[in-house]
Amino acid sequence: MQRISVALLMLPAAVLAQPPAPGAPPPVPVFSGDTIKPFTPADNPITDAKAKLGDMIFDEKRVSADNSVACNTCHSPRNGFTTHTATSRGVSDQIGKRNAPSILNTVFYKTLFWDGRAASLEEQATLPILNPIEMGQKDPKDVVAKLSAIPQFVEAFQQVFGHPVNWEDIGKALAAFERSRLSTEAPFDRFLHGDEKALSASQQRGWALFTGKARCGSCHSYDPALPIFGDNRFHNVGPTVRKPDFNQMAKRAADTLATGNQAEIDKLALETEYSDLGRFLVTKKREDIGAFKTPFLRDVLLTGPYMHDGSLETLWDVVEFFNKGGEQNPFLDSGMKPLELTESEVDDLVNFLSALTSDRFAEQRAAELDRQHAAYLYRLALQRQNQKGSQ
Ligand code: HEC
């Protein structure tokens, strides 16, 4: 079988529509075919044809029970493979409890989902199809039968796997597609490669704060060999503990949720108030209450709103959230402390985060940063006005 070409890795189909700006600096390779090799299981090598089939399934609404929802409905390539809603809407207008993360760079996650309940992309890929509020299919057999009635799928499965459509291979093709979706070079990478002008003075100060005073790097760790800014671990930083019943719910949970298979955990995570318990749903360990996977920060400017529940609208909200030390609760990560960042240091950090956006989204970058800043300042002004009004 033909191995995947690096051209596909560096130029995902979704972005070919955006040619680099004239006079743009030459691309700096960030992740190459070689980078992802160790993260690709031996029994599911990536080929161009397999990744293409995965892409076809990813974009296909007929995979859902009522032909209304595809993977890309919630993971839209135009928005860095997310949607700009706090949580997502699946079949029959059902709203889930969690924010849809990007599928870019998911090849580098050791576990999938905010709580890590899936151990591989293959395992993850078929769960949304059967989830009642996402794609709503009841039985893998129905999905296989449906795709088997569409000639282009029959043909592609035959070509890639040498046999008719089957359930396991739907997962394998989707996983191969996802492994091939990588962030490309960003201003930060050009800066690291010696182009000092690639980052503004504010962004450079933000980078220093990120690894220094602001302590972001203690969880979003920086590894020069794999600069994705994550530790593949779970932390309680507390975005949802503001909900008044969090502590009581956490106490109740230990008794009521002692068991659970993967489908049950999927239901708890996406459909019930227990969603905010995070990693605890998987491990049932007290210390994992409210802990979620540290998300990678590549292209993060494009993937708002933020956090597992989409509760923070802009990057300014996120940095201010960490600035106050997260939200106090009995399970708060011991690494969370008030940071005492000044207003301009907060701006520097946000500007730095925006420099992790792939150059292929360069046009969106400035507009999205402006949009977020305006939304943040508007909300602050509104709060002040309301406070004045109530005095
Ligand atoms: C209705 C919206 C919706 C649809 C449809 C959907 N997803 Fe998701 N996806 C989500 C949400 C929400 C999460 C986070 C859930 C969680 O962590 O509990 C998620 C998580 C993921 C993740 C994990 C990312 C990470 O950082 O761990 C991957 C990969 C993924 N989806 C791929 C897919 C694929 C493949 C399909 C189609 C078969 C699909 N999704 C369909 C909303 C959706």
Ligand code: HEC
């Ligand atoms: C103790 C570990 C830890 C530290 C320190 C930390 N983070 Fe995070 N970060 C997380 C976790 C865990 C989440 C997800 C939390 C959740 O959804 O409940 C997160 C979420 C985020 C998000 C949202 C990403 C998304 O896709 O929704 C951004 C942006 C972010 N962090 C940036 C920062 C910055 C900037 C700093 C430093 C000021 C920082 N983080 C410090 C662990 C940490």
